[in-house]
Amino acid sequence: MSPGTTTEPATRLDLPPRPRTWPRRTLVFSALTAFTVATCLPAIGGIEIDLAAIAQNWRHGAANLSALLQPNWSFVPRTIQPMLETLQMAFVGAAIAAALSVPLTLWAARPTNPNTVTRTAVRAVINVVRAVPDLVWATILVAMVGVGALPGLLTLVLFDVGIVVKLVSEAIDSTDHPYLEAARAGGATQGRMNRALALPQSLPLFSNQWLYALELNVRISAILGIVGAGGIGRLLDERFGFFAYGDVSVIILEILVVVLLIEAASNVLRRRLA
Amino acid sequence: MTHDTQAAEAGHAPASAAWPIRLDGVSVTYPNGTTALRDVSLDIDAGEMVSIVGLSGSGKSTLIRTINGLVPVTAGTVTVGPHTVSGLHGRRLREVRGHVGMIFQGFNLATRVDVYRNTLVGRFARAGRLRTLLGVTSARDREVALTALDTVGMLDKVWSRAAALSGGQQQRVAIARALSQEPSIMLADEPVASLDPPTAHAVMSELERINAERHLTVLVNLHLMDLARQYTRRMIGLRDGELVYDGPAAEATEADFEQIYGRRIRPQDRLGDRT
Numbered sequence: 001m002s003p004g005t006t007t008e009p010a011t012r013l014d015l016p017p018r019p020r021t022w023p024r025r026t027l028v029f030s031a032l033t034a035f036t037v038a039t040c041l042p043a044i045g046g047i048e049i050d051l052a053a054i055a056q057n058w059r060h061g062a063a064n065l066s067a068l069l070q071p072n073w074s075f076v077p078r079t080i081q082p083m084l085e086t087l088q089m090a091f092v093g094a095a096i097a098a099a100l101s102v103p104l105t106l107w108a109a110r111p112t113n114p115n116t117v118t119r120t121a122v123r124a125v126i127n128v129v130r131a132v133p134d135l136v137w138a139t140i141l142v143a144m145v146g147v148g149a150l151p152g153l154l155t156l157v158l159f160d161v162g163i164v165v166k167l168v169s170e171a172i173d174s175t176d177h178p179y180l181e182a183a184r185a186g187g188a189t190q191g192r193m194n195r196a197l198a199l200p201q202s203l204p205l206f207s208n209q210w211l212y213a214l215e216l217n218v219r220i221s222a223i224l225g226i227v228g229a230g231g232i233g234r235l236l237d238e239r240f241g242f243f244a245y246g247d248v249s250v251i252i253l254e255i256l257v258v259v260l261l262i263e264a265a266s267n268v269l270r271r272r273l274a
Numbered sequence: 275m276t277h278d279t280q281a282a283e284a285g286h287a288p289a290s291a292a293w294p295i296r297l298d299g300v301s302v303t304y305p306n307g308t309t310a311l312r313d314v315s316l317d318i319d320a321g322e323m324v325s326i327v328g329l330s331g332s333g334k335s336t337l338i339r340t341i342n343g344l345v346p347v348t349a350g351t352v353t354v355g356p357h358t359v360s361g362l363h364g365r366r367l368r369e370v371r372g373h374v375g376m377i378f379q380g381f382n383l384a385t386r387v388d389v390y391r392n393t394l395v396g397r398f399a400r401a402g403r404l405r406t407l408l409g410v411t412s413a414r415d416r417e418v419a420l421t422a423l424d425t426v427g428m429l430d431k432v433w434s435r436a437a438a439l440s441g442g443q444q445q446r447v448a449i450a451r452a453l454s455q456e457p458s459i460m461l462a463d464e465p466v467a468s469l470d471p472p473t474a475h476a477v478m479s480e481l482e483r484i485n486a487e488r489h490l491t492v493l494v495n496l497h498l499m500d501l502a503r504q505y506t507r508r509m510i511g512l513r514d515g516e517l518v519y520d521g522p523a524a525e526a527t528e529a530d531f532e533q534i535y536g537r538r539i540r541p542q543d544r545l546g547d548r549t
C-alpha cells in the first residue's frame with residue numbers, strides 16, 4: 001500500500017472550508033490569563049495572596065483541626081431542637097416557594113404569557129431578588145422582623161422562588177408548545193390553557209427544581225443562623241464563639257448527614273416523578 | 275330560530291350549522307418581510323369539502339391560519355359565517371375560534387396529559403367567565419368530549435397519556451378535540467403528512483365522514499395530489515402565495531397539477547391507493 005492511497009480518499013468530498021477558530025480561542029485564553037494575573041497584582045489593588053501568612057497560621061490551624069477531629073458526642077442532645085428547627089425552615093420554605101413559583105414562572109415565560117409588559121416586569125423583580133445574596137436578605141429580614149426562624153424562612157422562600165422561577169421559565173421558553181397553539185386555535189384563554197396543559201406538561205421541570213431547592217435549603221439554613229436567622233446555624237455560631245471545637249465538630253457532622261439523607265431521598269423521588 | 279327548525283328537521287340536535295368561508299383580496303406579509311399570500315379571493319359554501327394543494331412554501335398553512343385568525347391578514351378581509359375575522363381581538367376572536375376546529379400535521383396534543391383532558395380543551399371556548407376562571411368542566415362538556423372520542427374510536431384510550439399513543443391514534447384524539455368544539459368549520463393543515471399510508475387513508479376517511487355526517491365545511495391542506503382527488507370535490511391550487519387553480523378535484527389533470535406545482539409530477543407527489 002503506497003502512502004498516497006491512505007492519505008488520498010477515493011472520492012473527494014466537497015467539504016466547505018472549516019472556519020478558523022484558533023485565533024479567537026487564543027485571544028480569549030490569553031485575555032483570561034492576563035485578567036487572572038492582573039487581579040493578583042497588589043500594585044493595582046488586586047487580591048493579596050500572602051503565602052507567608054498561610055505558613056505562619058498553619059500551626060494554629062493544625063491545632064484547631066485536631067480539636068475538630070474529636071467530636072464531643074455528649075453535645076448531641078442539645079443539637080436536636082435547633083436541627084429540627086432548621087429542617088422545619090427548609091421544608092416549609094421549599095413548600096411555600098413551590099406554591100409561589102407556579103404562577104410566577106408561568107408569568108415569566110413567553111409561551112405561557114405573551115404579554116411583554118407583565119412578563120418583563122415579573123422577570124425584572126425575580127432578577128432583583130436573585131441578585132441580592134442570601135446572607136444579605138437574611139440580615140435585612142432579621143433587622144425587619146427580629147431574630148428567629150421567621151427571617152430565615154423568608155430568606156429561603158425568596159432564594160428558592162428566585163431559582164425555581166428563573167430556571168423553569170427559561171426551560172419553558174426553550175421548548176416547543178404545539179399544544180398551546182392548538183388550544184389557542186380552539187378559542188381557549190391563556191390562563192385556562194396554562195392551567196390545563198402547560199402546567200401538567202411542565203411539572204417534571206418544576207418538581208426537579210423544587211427538590212433541588214429543598215436540598216439547598218438545608219445547606220443554606222445551616223449558615224443563616226450566623227446572622228441570627230434561627231436554626232442550627234445559630235448554635236454553630238455560638239459554639240464557635242466559645243472555641244468549643246468538639247461541639248462544632250458534632251454540628252458539622254450532623255449537617256453533613258442530614259444533607260446527604262435529604263439528597264438521597266430527593267434522588268429517589270426524582271426518579272419516581274420522571 | 276333557524277337553528278331550532280334545522281334541529282327539528284334533522285330529528286336530533288345538530289352541534290351547529292355549517293358556515294361558509296369567504297376571502298376577499300387577502301394578502302399576508304409576515305413581520306420578516308416574506309409575502310406568503312397575494313391577493314387571494316375565495317368563496318367556499320357551507321358544507322363543502324375543499325382541498326388546498328401546493329408545494330412546500332406556497333402558502334397553504336398561511337391561508338388556513340388566516341381563517342381562524344392565527345395569522346393576521348395584511349390586506350383584505352376574511353369572513354366565516356356571520357363574522358369578519360380580520361380585525362377581531364380578545365374575547366370576540368376567541369368566540370369565533372370556538373366555532374372553527376383545527377387539526378395539525380404534528381397533532382399538537384399535550385403529551386403528558388391524558389386523552390380525556392386533551393379532548394376537553396375543545397370545550398374551553400364554550401365555558402362562561404366563571405367556569406373559565408375556576409377551570410371547572412360541566413356535565414355537558416364531559417358528555418360532548420366523550421362522545422367525540424367515541425366517534426373517532428378512541429374511547430378505550432381515554433385515560434392514556436397522549437404520549438403513549440401511536441401517530442394515527444394521536445391524530446384521532448386531535449380530531450375528537452376539534453369535534454368537541456361542535457364546530458361550524460373544520461380546518462386541517464396537512465393532517466396526514468406525519469402518518470403512514472394506511473393510517474393516512476383512515477384519517478382522511480374520518481374527515482370525509484365528518485363532512486358527510488355533520489355537514490361541516492371542511493378545508494384541508496394536502497401536498498399529495500391523489501389524496502386531494504380521492505377525498506375532496508373541489509380543489510384550490512396555490513403557487514407562491516397566488517391562487518392558480520380553483521376547480522373540481524376529481525377531474526384535475528396531470529397538467530393542472532404541473533401548473534400548480536410549477537414543475538413536472540414526481541412519484542413523491544402521490545401517496546398510493548387506499549388499501
Ligand SMILES: Nc1ncnc2c1ncn2[C@@H]1O[C@H](COP(=O)(O)OP(=O)(O)OP(=O)(O)O)[C@@H](O)[C@H]1O
Nearest residue numbers: 304306308309310329330331332333334335336337
Ligand atoms: N411565522 C412566519 N414568519 C415568517 N415567514 C413565514 C412564517 N410562516 C411561514 N412563513 C413563510 O411564508 C411562506 C409560506 O409558508 P407556509 O407555511 O404558508 O407554506 P406551506 O404551503 O404551508 O408550506 P409547507 O407545505 O412546507 O407546510 C414561506 O415562504 C414561509 O417561509
Ligand SMILES: [Mg+2]
Nearest residue numbers: 334335336464
Ligand atoms: Mg404548511
